[in-house]
Amino acid sequence: xxxxxxxxxxxxxxxxxxxxxxxxxxxxxxxxxxxxxxxxxxxxxxxxxxxxxxxxxxxxxxxxxxxxxxxxxxxxxxxxxxxxxxxxxxxxxxxxxxxxxxxxxxxxxxxxxxxxxx
Numbered sequence: 001x002x003x004x005x006x007x008x009x010x011x012x013x014x015x016x017x018x019x020x021x022x023x024x025x026x027x028x029x030x031x032x033x034x035x036x037x038x039x040x041x042x043x044x045x046x047x048x049x050x051x052x053x054x055x056x057x058x059x060x061x062x063x064x065x066x067x068x069x070x071x072x073x074x075x076x077x078x079x080x081x082x083x084x085x086x087x088x089x090x091x092x093x094x095x096x097x098x099x100x101x102x103x104x105x106x107x108x109x110x111x112x113x114x115x116x117x118x
Contacts (some may be wrong), residue, residue, distance in 0.1 A: 001067065001087040005101040008082035009109050014024055015072045015079040019051040021112060022070050033115035034107065043068065049112050060100070067102065083108050 019117050020027070022047060026036040036042065036059065043056035043100060051072060058066035069084045083104055 001056070001088055001106050002091060003118075004066075004085045004091055004097055005104070006082060006084040007011040007101075007105055007109065008080055009113075010078055011081050011113060012078045014051075015074050015114075017053040018079055018081055018112075019054060021049075022056075022072075023048050023050070031115035033111045035111065043089055059103075061093070063087065063100075070108075081108065102116055
């Protein structure tokens with residue numbers, strides 16, 4: 001797999017709460033934070049190890065082989081969450097890659113973060 005982008009930030013909740021939100025973003029009674037665009041599809045969970053790892057399938061139908069990995073580790077006052085976008089094939093054009101990175105960063109470091117009141 002070729003790494004296309006990655007970013008790590010802290011989240012206020014403990015690791016197990018962030019893991020739950022990533023492992024089942026649509027669970028009954030959970031926070032609604034993953035709002036997909038019309039050109040995105042619901043991710044499948046490819047791997048999950050509670051409370052430290054969740055791997056999603058691609059959000060983008062035109063890039064079905066891409067994976068999004070979430071590494072979660074305890075940190076002072078919450079946890080540290082790193083997303084990593086990778087592909088088994090070729091990297092997209094720079095403009096497309098920038099859009100993919102921006103979208104993931106928005107979903108994780110804005111939408112998910114705001115759902116926890118940060």
